Amino acid sequence: xxxxxxxxxxxxxxxxxxxxxxxxxxxxxxxxxxxxxxxxxxxxxxxxxxxxxxxxxxxxxxxxxxxxxxxxxxxxxxxxxxxxxxxxxxxxxxxxxxxxxxxxxxxxxxxxxxxxxxxxxxxxxxxxxxxxxxxxxxxxxxxxxxxxxxxxxxxxxxxxxxxxxxxxxxxxxxxxxxxxxxxxxxx
DNA sequence: AACCTCGCCAACCGCCGAGCA
DNA sequence: ATGCTCGGCGGTTGGCGAGGT
Numbered sequence: 001x002x003x004x005x006x007x008x009x010x011x012x013x014x015x016x017x018x019x020x021x022x023x024x025x026x027x028x029x030x031x032x033x034x035x036x037x038x039x040x041x042x043x044x045x046x047x048x049x050x051x052x053x054x055x056x057x058x059x060x061x062x063x064x065x066x067x068x069x070x071x072x073x074x075x076x077x078x079x080x081x082x083x084x085x086x087x088x089x090x091x092x093x094x095x096x097x098x099x100x101x102x103x104x105x106x107x108x109x110x111x112x113x114x115x116x117x118x119x120x121x122x123x124x125x126x127x128x129x130x131x132x133x134x135x136x137x138x139x140x141x142x143x144x145x146x147x148x149x150x151x152x153x154x155x156x157x158x159x160x161x162x163x164x165x166x167x168x169x170x171x172x173x174x175x176x177x178x179x180x181x182x183x184x185x186x187x
Numbered sequence: 188a189a190c191c192t193c194g195c196c197a198a199c200c201g202c203c204g205a206g207c208a
Numbered sequence: 209a210t211g212c213t214c215g216g217c218g219g220t221t222g223g224c225g226a227g228g229t
Contacts, residue, residue: 014199015197015199016198016223017197017198037214038214039213039215051214051215052199052215053198053199055215055216056197056198057197059216061197068196088219089217089218090218091216091217091218102216103196103198104196106219107195107196107197108196110195110196110219110220111195111196112194112195
């Protein structure tokens with residue numbers, strides 16, 4: 001359908017969100033919820049923003065359960081492994097990491113992990129190079145996350161994975177320390 | 188001190204699919 | 209069956225701060 005109809009650039013504000021706008025959006029959503037319609041939400045909340053912009057701001061920044069920055073080594077490997085299996089399905093990858101958004105994961109991948117992988121790719125041409133996965137600094141090691149088991153298992157079936165219906169719960173730390181994958185599989 | 192370069196990340200853009208009339 | 213609206217997604221951009229020269 002092309003360009004979204006809600007975002008008439010002549011009528012909506014763009015660019016960075018001010019603290020006042022954040023407060024207005026947060027207050028409205030916490031009081032009324034999303035209400036099933038992002039397009040009409042800005043008007044109700046007293047904002048001159050595009051509905052899609054409000055949605056993005058809420059999901060990526062204002063949501064109370066969001067964590068920013070500070071990706072752990074375990075999360076790195078988790079992202080790398082799922083990226084290898086799924087490709088750039090950031091929303092699926094992010095859904096497995098509590099408090100992380102697709103935008104966060106995508107940015108992290110583009111700015112850091114990709115370079116890390118490319119760097120290690122040139123350095124480590126052989127398999128079984130050890131990666132320092134320390135359980136000591138693993139703040140998330142016992143966090144229970146939902147993992148698509150078929151995704152994890154289907155190492156040789158990258159095209160056949162990705163169904164959100166197949167999500168199963170398992171322990172993140174246990175998964176991280178398992179032998180199902182290793183860093184050098186990726187490179 | 189001033190300028191330049193680079194990296195990070197918030198936000199935008201445009202497409203797709205689901206749902207509904 | 210068709211067309212429209214809206215939510216959601218991935219790719220990309222641009223502003224800003226940090227570090228280097």
